[in-house]
Each structure stands twice: as C-alpha cells, then as structure tokens.
Amino acid sequence: MVYSATIHVETNGFSDIHDLTREVVKAAAQSGIICGVAVIFVPGSTAGITTIEFESGAVHDLKQALERLAPMADTYEHNRRWGDGNGFSHVRAALLGPSLSAPIQNGQLVLGTWQQIILVDFDNRPRNRDVLVQLVGD
Amino acid sequence: MVYSATIHVETNGFSDIHDLTREVVKAAAQSGIICGVAVIFVPGSTAGITTIEFESGAVHDLKQALERLAPMADTYEHNRRWGDGNGFSHVRAALLGPSLSAPIQNGQLVLGTWQQIILVDFDNRPRNRDVLVQLVGD
Amino acid sequence: MVYSATIHVETNGFSDIHDLTREVVKAAAQSGIICGVAVIFVPGSTAGITTIEFESGAVHDLKQALERLAPMADTYEHNRRWGDGNGFSHVRAALLGPSLSAPIQNGQLVLGTWQQIILVDFDNRPRNRDVLVQLVGD
Numbered sequence: 298m299v300y301s302a303t304i305h306v307e308t309n310g311f312s313d314i315h316d317l318t319r320e321v322v323k324a325a326a327q328s329g330i331i332c333g334v335a336v337i338f339v340p341g342s343t344a345g346i347t348t349i350e351f352e353s354g355a356v357h358d359l360k361q362a363l364e365r366l367a368p369m370a371d372t373y374e375h376n377r378r379w380g381d382g383n384g385f386s387h388v389r390a391a392l393l394g395p396s397l398s399a400p401i402q403n404g405q406l407v408l409g410t411w412q413q414i415i416l417v418d419f420d421n422r423p424r425n426r427d428v429l430v431q432l433v434g435d
Numbered sequence: 436m437v438y439s440a441t442i443h444v445e446t447n448g449f450s451d452i453h454d455l456t457r458e459v460v461k462a463a464a465q466s467g468i469i470c471g472v473a474v475i476f477v478p479g480s481t482a483g484i485t486t487i488e489f490e491s492g493a494v495h496d497l498k499q500a501l502e503r504l505a506p507m508a509d510t511y512e513h514n515r516r517w518g519d520g521n522g523f524s525h526v527r528a529a530l531l532g533p534s535l536s537a538p539i540q541n542g543q544l545v546l547g548t549w550q551q552i553i554l555v556d557f558d559n560r561p562r563n564r565d566v567l568v569q570l571v572g573d
Numbered sequence: 574m575v576y577s578a579t580i581h582v583e584t585n586g587f588s589d590i591h592d593l594t595r596e597v598v599k600a601a602a603q604s605g606i607i608c609g610v611a612v613i614f615v616p617g618s619t620a621g622i623t624t625i626e627f628e629s630g631a632v633h634d635l636k637q638a639l640e641r642l643a644p645m646a647d648t649y650e651h652n653r654r655w656g657d658g659n660g661f662s663h664v665r666a667a668l669l670g671p672s673l674s675a676p677i678q679n680g681q682l683v684l685g686t687w688q689q690i691i692l693v694d695f696d697n698r699p700r701n702r703d704v705l706v707q708l709v710g711d
Contacts, residue, residue, distance in 0.1 A: 299608045332437045336674045341685035342626040349529040350480040354513035375630035391625040400569040409479035431676040470575045487667040488618040492651035538707040547617035
C-alpha cells in the first residue's frame with residue numbers, strides 16, 4: 298500500500314524553519330497504513346529536512362550552526378558563475394540533505410515527544426515549497 | 436511485507452556511540468524479506484543514526500568533529516531558556532539526522548565490509564534508547 | 574513491488590563527486606513502479622550520497638565546506654592506528670551519510686529541476702563503487 302500527500306509551505310528563506318509534524322502525522326493517519334515507513338522529501342537544491350525540538354531556542358541555535366558551516370558572506374564559486382548569491386544555500390542543503398525517513402507503527406507516525414519534523418529553507422529569498430510525504434506499508 | 440524490531444540501548448550520552456549492526460542484520464534475517472529496504476530510526480531530538488567503520492580511532496575522530504560542529508561549551512539559546520544544558524545535543528542531532536535507510540538484497544542487509552550502523556547519543560546524561568528498525572519489501 | 578538496480582562508478586577519491594541522476598531516473602522508469610520510494614545507498618565507510626545543483630561552482634563549494642568540516646591535514650586517531658591516511662574520509666562519510674530516499678510519483682522519480690543525486694567519494698585514492706538503488710512501491 299502506498300499513499301502520497303503534499304504539504305505546501307510559504308517560507309521566508311534565509312534558514313527559515315517550519316514545523317511539518319502536524320501535517321505528516323495527519324497524512325500517516327489518513328493513509329490507513331498500520332505498519333510501514335514515511336519518507337518526507339523536499340524537491341529543490343536549497344532546502345533540507347530533519348528533526349529538532351521545535352522551540353525557538355533550539356531553532357535559533359541550529360540556524361547559528363548552519364551559518365558557521367557555510368557562512369552567508371563567504372566567497373562561493375556558485376555565486377561567481379551564476380550571480381544569484383545563494384552559494385551558501387546550496388552547500389547547506391547538500392550537507393543537511395533533502396529527505397527523512399520515519400516509521401509508522403500501530404497506525405501512527407513514531408516520533409519522540411520533543412521531536413518535530415522540520416523544513417529548513419536555505420534560499421536567499423522567500424520560496425513556495427511543496428514537501429512530499431510518501432507512505433509505504435500495510 | 437512489513438516487519439518491525441526494536442533495539443534497546445543504554446547509553447552514557449556525550450556522543451556515546453553504539454554499534455547496532457548485529458541487531459539490524461538479525462532483524463533483516465528474521466523478517467523473511469528477500470528484497471527491500473530497512474529504515475533505522477531513533478525517536479528523540481538528542482540522538483542520531485549513521486554509519487562508520489566502527490573502530491576506536493574513527494569513532495574518536497567523529498566525536499571530535501561533532502565537538503567542532505557544535506561545541507559543548509558554546510552559548511546556546513536553548514540552554515538560556517530551558518536550563519537543561521543540552522543545547523549542543525539538539526544542534527548535533529538535527530545536523531546528523533535520526534534515520535538511515537539501507538537495502539536488503541538476497542535476504543540480507545547490504546553494508547560495506549567495514550561499514551557499521553551506529554547510534555550516536557548526543558544528550559548530556561545517560562539515556563535509554565529504543566531504536567526502531569522498520570523493514571519493507573517482498 | 575520491489576526493484577533493484579546497481580550503478581557502477583569509478584571515482585578519483587578526494588571528494589570526487591559524480592551525478593547519478595540519469596541512472597536513478599532510468600531505474601525508476603524501468604521498475605514499472607507508479608507510486609513509491611527510491612533508496613539510493615553506497616556500501617562502504619568512505620563515501621556518501623546527497624543532492625545538489627550539479628554545476629561546477631556548487632560542486633567546488635561543497636568540496637571546500639567538507640574540507641573545513643574534516644580537514645585532510647588534521648591529526649586523526651584512525652590514521653595513527655591504521656596508517657591508511659584516510660581518517661578525514663571516515664569522518665566526512667559519517668557526517669554526510671550513505672543513503673538518500675526520494676519519492677516516485679506518476680511513474681517518475683521526483684526531484685527539483687536543479688536538484689541532482691550525487692555520490693561523493695571521500696577516500697584518499699581511486700575507488701570502484703557499486704551504488705545500490707532499491708525501489709519499493711506499487
């Protein structure tokens with residue numbers, strides 16, 4: 298059994314972080330899958346998916362670590378060649394990765410109590426994102 | 436076909452690293468799945484899953500790189516708001532990610548000869564973790 | 574329904590980056606799967622899989638960020654014990670991760686327009702890699 302859902306998110310870019318948990322939990326419930334796997338995937342090369350405790354402190358700290366990993370003001374070959382100024386976005390997105398897999402058990406998505414699924418939009422402008430949720434199981 | 440297993444791990448926190456390979460290989464064998472996918476997932480926002488050559492040198496080097504990524508002694512907004520002192524744990528966990536997917540072929544989990552599946556517990560105290568192994572295939 | 578494909582890649586090591594998109598798209602089309610999930614996995618502890626806009630600028634920038642994450646010339650315990658000089662490779666591979674999951678919808682792999690699937694070979698010598706593509710769905 299396979300079930301698909303799409304989560305539409307309007308972001309501000311610049312490592313804007315959105316909590317997708319409610320929508321993924323809802324998709325898992327609607328799928329009717331009792332036991333299986335959820336894949337959450339963001340198309341595009343300037344965004345990523347991971348989990349975090351979604352409170353403003355940890356969210357702030359993650360943004361700061363990402364700025365250290367690939368500083369916005371560094372020199373990037375991507376910028377030199379294409380002039381779009383989002384070289385830092387591409388590097389951060391490649392390091393974080395565009396997908397997450399999580400289990401579905403007893404008809405419910407399994408997450409820790411303080412663990413939320415997040416979209417991080419690394420681009421240097423507001424974006425509309427369609428995050429795909431793909432559920433496979435019985 | 437879907438098969439679930441749980442691996443219980445008692446950790447010491449502070450980037451304590453445990454090799455889960457034997458248990459995941461066993462779950463794949465017990466599942467009866469010939470061809471499919473294994474998802475290994477740790478619930479919680481202060482731990483991560485990846486692979487490494489599980490020998491004490493590489494394990495030490497990974498811990499050191501994680502300390503550089505998000506130093507324990509840095510200032511974290513999470514700590515300022517919640518006082519639990521594990522801001523560094525949340526950042527490291529979000530960057531490493533809580534899940535890993537690996538193939539099952541010919542009834543066996545496929546890994547490199549020197550590649551082991553590990554749990555890294557980033558929290559700042561001992562924890563009991565239940566790592567979930569979800570297997571989907573034919 | 575489960576379908577497997579193998580992509581053979583000859584690399585130069587030292588963060589050599591290869592675009593696997595064409596082969597993964599082809600495997601998805603050949604599988605006959607209309608709706609499901611693709612798992613791309615590299616066996617071995619010195620390589621990783623992610624996505625990026627595969628143009629020489631962004632590829633160069635990613636290599637530079639990986640060099641900052643785990644510099645080749647640093648001191649590594651792995652090197653001290655085994656003498657193979659690829660301690661930096663193990664650390665980078667563990668941080669990037671060996672797998673990627675992506676959706677298949679309407680019989681096609683879903684990716685962003687400028688998003689390519691890449692193998693990054695971190696080893697300190699040329700390697701032959703067999704990347705596994707595992708497709709599960711209906």
